[in-house]
Amino acid sequence: MTSTLDWLARLVAHPTVSSDTNLPLIDEIETALSNAGAVCDRFYDDTGLKAALLARLGPDVPGGLMLSGHVDVVPVVGQDWTVPPFAVTQKDGKLYGRGTTDMKGFVASTLALVETIDVKSLAAPLWLAISYDEEIGCVGVRPMLEEIAARDILPDLIVVGEPTSMQLGLGHKGKMAFQVKVTGVPRHSAEAPLALNALHIAADFIVGLRRLQDDIAARGPREQGYSVPYATVHVGKLSGGTAVNLVPDHAELLMECRMMAADDPLALAEQIRKVAAAAIAPYKERFREAAIDIEITGNYPGHSIDGNHPIVQAFASCLPKGSRDCRVSFGTEAGLFAQALDVPVVICGPGSMDQGHRPDEFIKQTQLDICDAVLADAVIRFCASRRPLASYVPKQMHGKM
Structure with a gap:
């Protein structure tokens, strides 16, 4: 059997x-899971160079536990690392390396756990769902989720192991990403008032977005537990123009909206389009070419679950005494799982995102130790016996018993 630390070193490498590609890593994981008695399925991307992996240990019946993690990591280019990023370095109780916190530490814990399980002892299935391209918009989990839903796989609980310092994560914000293209009318800068500066229109649009943000903060849905408890509108990049003596006829903005689970994403997108219409309206009569075109380039839903849900409470009982509930501001795949399967989903994993995505990313050994113990207890509770969960029937199973 391989320890969590050994698995972490193998994953980070x-x-x-x-x-x-992630295929060499998926090959290694699938071999280990198959040797442990798991039934595995792959879900490739269009290039065939990446794959998600779904594995089941135990009987193919409703219920049980699903542990979800991604194995893609953010780049290290341009970061000032003092240790090798793709090797685990141990120092002062910390384990350094890209992905140790986000989120190969959790995946390592699940793989080490699987190798200790007697599959025949499981009364309900233990599922592992391993995805790719989470870091670029929760892309790789979606084809796998379609198949999970089509097969009517209904675990009692899904745990998405993003770093929460092993606190019980009850929600995260959703996200919409936008590409905004602004069209003006060019001219030599000596006659700038006779032209339409695309950058100026973009600036007017941004001012309108700031007013929209103020309105959302004052009147939009709120959910406590977040550092910013309402939806946010953010412009991250503005570009345009070629020379100072030319009035630019094109500009581009990259922006996003991070929304609460209670927000209507389509309504927020429509509000942003109204801001664009207001910014361009003063110029349309004089300049027919004037336009602001908005494209949604990526999105995933927010997530929120009641901490008093009986299944959530069953998992919470596996956590150390003194554990707190939390909500994470960064995105996760939890909202997609909850939306596709309509079963309880929580976020809980070792490490803190304060250490993720940074040079010299690390996770504390103590966090992995806690994760090992919690997951072992959760498997016993959710998979080794049906008795603790007998009073709960997943929504999609109502009427099917």
């Missing part, structure tokens, strides 16, 4: 940034 694969530089699975989103621009590269």
